[in-house]
Amino acid sequence: MASKLREIEEEHDTKATVRDIIAAYGQDSPPNREETTYQWNNFVRDFRQDPISKQYTAPLKVASLLWQQVRDSDQAKKYRSSLIIENEQLLLPYHK
Known part of the structure; x- marks a missing residue:
């Protein structure tokens, strides 16, 4: 979740939502x-x-x-x- 938030900040993604961050929490990523x-x-x-x-x-x-x-x-x-x-x-x- 924190890494997704940093990714959003680094890319200056103004369209990202809290839902996107929460969705990243549930993903089984390596x-x-x-x-x-x-x-x-x-x-x-x-x-x-x-x-x-x-x-x-x-x-x-x-x-x-x-x-x-x-x-x-x-x-x-x-x-x-x-x-x-x-x-x-x-x-x-x-x-x-």
Whole structure:
């Protein structure tokens, strides 16, 4: 919805209506670059809030490795603690 509003503003579309913006909210469109950034930011935030993240020397690198696993899969693009267990071997070099 916000991306549709920015699109309207950038194109100076004076014929766009609130209905157009609301319609964009209900569409199943592929995530744009902005949405992907939000997903990454939320993933990192959730990872850093997990006490398990304190066990790693380079938490941002660990989050990045976990994100790659999630991003390239059909899983929800959200952090969950079980990702650490599932990818334990990948993360061993960063364990304190």
